[in-house]
Amino acid sequence: MSSKKPLLQARSITRSFGQVQALRGASFDVYEGEIVALIGDNGAGKSTLVKCLSGADRPDGGEVLLEGKPVSITSPTHAQSLGIETVYQDLSLAPDLDPAANLFLGRELLKPGLGWLGVLDNSRMQSEARAAFRELGTELLSFTAPVASLSGGQKQNVAVARSIAWASKVVFMDEPTAALGVVQREKVLDVIRRVRDKGISVVLISHNMPEVIAVADRVEVLRLGQRVARFEAQQSTVEDLVAAMTGALIQEDVA
Amino acid sequence: MSSPTTEHTPAVRPTLANRVREYAAGSGTIWILGALVALVIAFTVLAPTTFASAYNVRSLFTDAAILLVLGVGMTFVIITAGIDLSVGSVLVFSGVVSAQVMSAFGGTEAGLLGVFAGLLVALLSGVAWGALNGVLIGVFGIPPLIVTLGTFGAALGLAKVLTNGVDDRNVPTILADTIGTGTIGGIPWLVIIAMVVTVLGALLLGLTRFGRHTKAIGSNAEGARRVGVAVKPQLIKVYALAGLLAGLGGFLSLARFSTTTIAGHTTDNLTVIAAVVLGGTSLFGGIGSVVGTAIGVFIPAVLQNGFVILGIQPFWQEFAVGVVLILAVFFDQYRRRARSKGASRRGKHPAPPRATESLGAAPPAPAGAKERINNG
Ligand SMILES: Nc1ncnc2c1ncn2[C@@H]1O[C@H](COP(=O)(O)OP(=O)(O)OP(=O)(O)O)[C@@H](O)[C@H]1O
Ligand SMILES: [Mg+2]
Numbered sequence: 001m002s003s004k005k006p007l008l009q010a011r012s013i014t015r016s017f018g019q020v021q022a023l024r025g026a027s028f029d030v031y032e033g034e035i036v037a038l039i040g041d042n043g044a045g046k047s048t049l050v051k052c053l054s055g056a057d058r059p060d061g062g063e064v065l066l067e068g069k070p071v072s073i074t075s076p077t078h079a080q081s082l083g084i085e086t087v088y089q090d091l092s093l094a095p096d097l098d099p100a101a102n103l104f105l106g107r108e109l110l111k112p113g114l115g116w117l118g119v120l121d122n123s124r125m126q127s128e129a130r131a132a133f134r135e136l137g138t139e140l141l142s143f144t145a146p147v148a149s150l151s152g153g154q155k156q157n158v159a160v161a162r163s164i165a166w167a168s169k170v171v172f173m174d175e176p177t178a179a180l181g182v183v184q185r186e187k188v189l190d191v192i193r194r195v196r197d198k199g200i201s202v203v204l205i206s207h208n209m210p211e212v213i214a215v216a217d218r219v220e221v222l223r224l225g226q227r228v229a230r231f232e233a234q235q236s237t238v239e240d241l242v243a244a245m246t247g248a249l250i251q252e253d254v255a
Numbered sequence: 256m257s258s259p260t261t262e263h264t265p266a267v268r269p270t271l272a273n274r275v276r277e278y279a280a281g282s283g284t285i286w287i288l289g290a291l292v293a294l295v296i297a298f299t300v301l302a303p304t305t306f307a308s309a310y311n312v313r314s315l316f317t318d319a320a321i322l323l324v325l326g327v328g329m330t331f332v333i334i335t336a337g338i339d340l341s342v343g344s345v346l347v348f349s350g351v352v353s354a355q356v357m358s359a360f361g362g363t364e365a366g367l368l369g370v371f372a373g374l375l376v377a378l379l380s381g382v383a384w385g386a387l388n389g390v391l392i393g394v395f396g397i398p399p400l401i402v403t404l405g406t407f408g409a410a411l412g413l414a415k416v417l418t419n420g421v422d423d424r425n426v427p428t429i430l431a432d433t434i435g436t437g438t439i440g441g442i443p444w445l446v447i448i449a450m451v452v453t454v455l456g457a458l459l460l461g462l463t464r465f466g467r468h469t470k471a472i473g474s475n476a477e478g479a480r481r482v483g484v485a486v487k488p489q490l491i492k493v494y495a496l497a498g499l500l501a502g503l504g505g506f507l508s509l510a511r512f513s514t515t516t517i518a519g520h521t522t523d524n525l526t527v528i529a530a531v532v533l534g535g536t537s538l539f540g541g542i543g544s545v546v547g548t549a550i551g552v553f554i555p556a557v558l559q560n561g562f563v564i565l566g567i568q569p570f571w572q573e574f575a576v577g578v579v580l581i582l583a584v585f586f587d588q589y590r591r592r593a594r595s596k597g598a599s600r601r602g603k604h605p606a607p608p609r610a611t612e613s614l615g616a617a618p619p620a621p622a623g624a625k626e627r628i629n630n631g
Contacts, residue, residue: 056481077483092478094471096541105471106483108464118463148591162482 004031006068007201008053008084008170013062015048022048024225025062030170035192035202037212037233040222041245046205047089049222050172054086055079066169077106083169087176089205091159095148099140099158100129102147103165132165133157137187152179160188164195171195172203177211189215209238221245284535284547287583291550291557298561305564313443319556320449321346321511324504325527326534326548327456328385328497333531334460335493336473336540337392337399342501343523344410345384349505350515351414353377354423362425370430377506378499384410385498386491393490407524414517426513435510445507452500457545469493473540529580530555537587554579 008030015023022045030036040046051057053064055076064071066082073079079086093102100122109121109128126143133140138157140150147155156179163171173192177185192202192215206212212219213233221229221244229244229251243249298306305311325342332339353373360369384406391402426435434444460466468489471479480486508516534551536543559572 054481075483076481080483086481088478088481090478092475092481094474094478094541096470096474097467101467101471105467105479108467110464118465120462120464120467 004034006030007032007066009065010049010053011063011065013049013052013059013064015045015052015057015059022225023052023059023062026222026225027227028053028220028222029230030201030203031218033196033199033201034217035196035204035215037204037206037216037219038222039206039209039212039219039241039245044222044245045225046222047174050086050088050174050203050205053079054084054172056086056088080166083167084172085163085167085170086172087156087159087163087174089174089178091155093147093155093159096146098142098144098146099133099150099161100126100143102158103129103132103162105162107166129161132161136161136164136191138184153181153184156180156188157184160191164191164200167195167200170201170203172205174205175207176204177206177208185211209241212241213238223247284544284550286586287533287535287547287554288550290579291554294554294557294561298557298564302561302564306561309441311560311564313438313441313446315553315556315560316446316449317443317511318560319552320443320445321504321507322523322527322530322556323449323549323552324452324500324507325497325523326530326552327452327545328500329527329531330456330534330536330543330545330548331460331469331493332399332497333528333536333538334469334473334540334543335490336476336538337490337494338403338528338538339388339494339497340400340403340524341384341388341406341410342497342504342527343520344407344414345381345498345501346505346508346523347515347517347520348384348410348414349377349380349502350509351417351423351505351517352380353506354426354509354515355417357427357430358423358425361427363428365427365429367429370427373427373430373509374506377502377509379502381498381500381502381505382495383498385495385501388498389491389494392494393487403524411517411521414515418515418517420517422514422517424514426509430510431513433510434507435513445511448503448507452503453545453549460543460545465489465492470541470543473537473542475541526555527552529576532580532587533576533583535583535587537591538584539587539591 006029010026010028012025012027013023014021014025026045026049028038028049038046038049048057052059053073055073055078058074064073071082073082073084076086094105097105104125109125111119111121129143136157138154138161140154140157142149147158150158156176160173160176163173176192177188180188189211192204196202196217204212204216213236216233219231219233219236219241220227221231221241223245228247229249231240231244240249244251325346329339329342353376356376357365357369357373360366360372365373388399388402388406391397392399434448437444439447460469468479468484471484472486472489476486508520512519530551531543531548532538532551533554534544534547534549536547536551555572555576558575559569562569562572
């Protein structure tokens with residue numbers, strides 16, 4: 001792992017919501033072509049950190065480096081243009097639109113010749129969406145029913161498919177397996193590995209420790225808005241991770 | 256993993272019941288179209304010579320034309336989970352400034368140039384009011400109900416200031432004789448214009464990126480923002496579109512009545528909102544159709560017309576529309592609930608307890624969605 005180059009680095013990120021200090025100088029590293037798990041107790045600040053790194057939220061302070069260069073990620077669109085995609089914990093799907101429309105939301109394909117009028121190329125978006133789901137190894141019975149009519153797991157698949165379809169550098173996945181059954185969960189984990197094998201880094205947030213150890217290359221632990229520990233997944237146990245999450249084990253000097 | 260054919264998502268089974276439920280959930284317009292057809296048949300049977308006469312049909316359509324123009328804009332607004340109470344006042348204001356400009360070009364004697372200047376001014380003033388609504392709602396995050404209630408009063412007030420509250424009757428004769436009362440091949444200009452607006456509106460909503468982003472915002476504004484939909488500009492454009500069509504409505508109203516009808520549009524907003532909702536557009540946002548709105552406009556119009564012809568007190572129309580409106584919203588909510596219930600029933604694996612929190616997609620959550628626009 002040490003041979004790998006850092007891709008995305010967060011340094012001492014702070015973010016407060018009124019009285020609540022969600023991030024108190026949190027650092028976080030993503031290396032090229034790895035799966036890194038970001039773990040921590042409820043409220044540790046994982047989702048907030050992800051939002052700050054994917055442009056959905058702006059940090060109050062701290063520094064973000066992409067491939068060694070400081071960047072200020074100003075908006076989700078900006079993050080996307082940098083090759084960063086996100087599966088948000090609340091999924092961020094439009095429930096009234098169908099899966100294909102969601103997959104291409106904000107990046108719609110337009111009919112050749114009629115694009116200047118903004119006319120959508122629905123058939124091409126439908127077929128490309130089907131291809132994307134096939135790649136994911138999941139099937140949807142209907143590509144034209146609104147997302148609201150899908151099961152929880154299927155919704156999650158739509159969000160995952162959308163993120164990996166567009167990512168070129170990093171995919172953040174905030175609890176992508178939370179609503180899934182055993183079979184679906186395995187599929188998503190497989191997808192995560194395949195994305196990594198394509199050279200795209202994956203940040204996986206999960207509360208499932210065996211899952212984390214099974215799929216991640218590295219693990220970073222967040223506690224009370226700060227990074228408290230880093231592990232190589234192969235050399236760590238569930239007990240280590242839990243100890244770090246609960247504060248029984250602190251590796252890092254946190255100011 | 257490599258052979259997707261062997262891996263079926265365990266969740267969905269295409270039973271007939273599911274199909275039917277999905278279909279009913281998708282198409283609210285079918286029911287309301289059925290209701291309209293039933294009304295038309297009933298009145299035609301009860302009063303074949305009067306209700307179905309060419310004259311009556313023409314006047315029915317003419318009466319509905321301006322409301323339909325307003326309704327197209329309102330459909331887009333309501334699909335964003337917004338509302339526009341200002342349409343009637345913007346119509347009046349646009350009519351007033353348009354009439355004043357045409358007066359400067361010679362009033363009743365004004366030529367084509369004057370009429371075009373009047374049209375331009377009406378459209379511009381409509382867009383200006385609409386864009387103002389859009390900025391206050393999209394950028395400043397003030398709730399649509401309050402913003403448009405404010406501009407509802409402000410636009411009407413300014414219209415009265417400009418005219419001292421006295422209707423301006425200096426409408427060019429060539430305008431009144433053509434668009435106002437003229438026909439092409441037996442079809443009134445007003446009806447043709449309304450139909451063109453409706454068709455363009457339907458295409459815009461159904462086939463374009465503009466329409467899709469409108470639905471996405473009403474469906475999940477924060478989600479749309481996160482995937483790069485420009486939510487604030489889109490909201491401004493949607494309200495500006497509603498304003499543009501209200502401005503056009505003001506011009507058409509001038510043409511039709513040859514006066515500014517300052518006092519005649521205070522309930523247009525409610526009439527139009529009712530039509531849009533009757534037409535299957537959801538007040539919670541995300542769902543709607545322009546074609547549905549067209550049907551929704553005709554239900555009250557046909558009721559009113561039919562009651563008059565049958566000698567029933569026309570006041571019953573107001574009562575009937577009120578009842579139907581409440582039913583329409585009730586069924587909308589029912590449909591949405593059935594849809595999300597259907598989805599969870601089809602999920603075989605019980606979700607872990609944390610799952611409910613992560614399924615942010617479960618409708619209806621319009622209030623939250625609207626608030627989230629403001630934080631963006
Ligand atoms: N928009 C917000 N407004 C106010 N407080 C917030 C907001 N977002 C997060 N917080 C607070 O910040 C803290 C960290 O929240 P965050 O969602 O990042 O935790 P998390 O680690 O993702 O937890 P979980 O495992 O439960 O998802 C919490 O105390 C939360 O209440
Ligand atoms: Mg979280």
